[in-house]
Amino acid sequence: MNQNSNDNNPPALDNRRDVLKRSLLLASAATAFPLVGNAFQASAAPAPLAPEIEPNQVILFQGDSITDAHRDRKRAGANDPAALGNGYPMFAAGGILASHPSANLKVYNRGISGNKVPDLDNRWEKDCIDLKPNVVSILIGVNDIWHKMAGRYDGTVETYRDGYAALIERTQKALPDTRIVVCEPFVLRCGAVKDDWFPEFDQRREAALEVADRFKLTVVPFQTMFDEAIKTTEPAYWAADGVHPTIAGHALMATKWREVVGI
Template sequence: MPSSLDRRQLFQASATAIVVGGLNTALATSTSAAESAKGSLVQDATVLFQGDSITDAGRDRKRGNANDSRSLGHGYPVLVAGGLLKDYAGKNIKVFNRGISGHKVPDLANRWQADCIDIKPDVLSILIGVNDIWHKLNGRYDGTVETYETGYKALLEDTLEKLPNVRIAICEPFVLRCGAVGDHWFPEFTQRLEAARRVADELSLERVAFQDMFDEAIKVAPPQYWAADGVHPTLAGHTLMAETWRQTLGL
C-alpha cells in the first residue's frame, strides 16, 4: 500500500493530467505553460464568474465591485481572483462574481443582460446545473435534462452573438456521494453532466473538468473532505477548483 506522501504525489499528478490531457504531457509542458501564462490576459481584461451558490460562496451582493474580496465571496472565484491580480499586476484586470445561490439555467437567462452582457467580460466562467436537478428532486422544479441542455445552449449562443470575442469556460457541474447526494441523484445527474459537456463541445467552448477532478480527489481523502454535503465545496475543495480552473485556462 502506498504511503501518504506517495498518494499525495499521485493525486497531484492525476489532477494535473485531467486538466491538460495526459500525465506525460502535463509533466513535459508544466514549465512552458507557467512561463507563457502571464501573457494570456490582455490589458484591462474583465473576468466574470457566473453560477449558483457554489460560485456565489456567500458574497456580499450589495457591493458588486470588481477585485473586492467581500464581493467575490469565500470560494474559488476569490481564490482565482487573488492569483490573477498577483500574477497580472500592472494589467488593470477586473474580476467580478455574479453567482447567485439557488439559481438554475432559467434564472441565469432572466438576469443575463445586466449580470453578464452589460459587464462585457473578456473571460466568462459559468458553473450551473446542480440546482436544476436538486430542486427537481425536492419538488420545487420540473425541468428535464432536455430543458437544461436546450436552455443552456440558447443562453450561450445568445452570449456569443452579443459578445463575439468573449472566451467562455464551461465549468462542469459536479457532485460527490455524501451528504445530500445519494443513489437517487443518478443516473439523471450524469445525464445533465453529459449535456453540459455536449453543449460546450458543440459550441467549441473550453471545459473545466470539475467532476473528473473530484473523482480523483476522493482517492486521497473522503468525499466529505472536499464537499461536506456532496455539493458545496469545503475550503480544500474550492482551492482545488481554483487551481484546476487556472491550469485548464492557462491563466
C-alpha cells in the same frame, strides 16, 4: 625562522582558495537547509512566469451557490474581496491578480445561490452582457436537478441542455469576442447526494459537456478532478454535503480553473 606550510603560497592564491571554500560551504548549506525568504532555499527549477494576458481584461464568474460562496451582493465592484465571496472565484481572482499586477484586470463574481439555467437567462443582460467580459466562466446545473427532486422545479435533462445552449448562443451573439468557459457540474457521493441522484445527474453533466462541445468551448473538468481526488481522500473532505465545497474543495477548483483557462 620556522616556516609553516602556508608560507609557500602567495596571499592572493590563499584568498581565492578561501573564497572557493566559502562558496562550496554555502552551496552545501543551501541544499541541506531549504529555508524561505532571504535565507537559503532548496535547489529547484525557477517558478514559471505567468502567461501573457492582454491588459484591461474583464473576467466574470457566473453560477449558483457554489460560485456565489456567500459574496456580499450589495458590493458589486471588481476585485473586491467581499464581492468575490469565500470560494473558488476569490481564490482564482487572487492568483490571477497577483500574477498580472500591471494588467489592470477586473474580476467579478455574479453567482447567485439557488440559480438554475432559467435564472441565469433572466438576469443575463444585467449580470453578464452589460459587464462586457472578455472571459465568462459558467458553473450551473446542480440546482436544476436538486430543485426537481425537492418538487420545486420540473425541468428535464433536455430543458437543461436546450436552455444552456440558448444561453451560450445569446452570449456569443451579443459578445462575439468573449471567451466562454463551461465548468463541468459536479457532486460527491456524501451528505445530501444519495443514489437517487443518479443516473440523472450524470445525464445533466453530460448535457453540459455536449453543449460545450457543440460550441467549441473551454471545459474545466471539475467532476473528473474530484473523482481523482476522492481516490485517496474521503469525499466529505472536499464537499461536506456533497454539493458545496469545503475550503479545500474551493482551493482545488481554483487551481484547476486557472490551469485549464491559462490565466
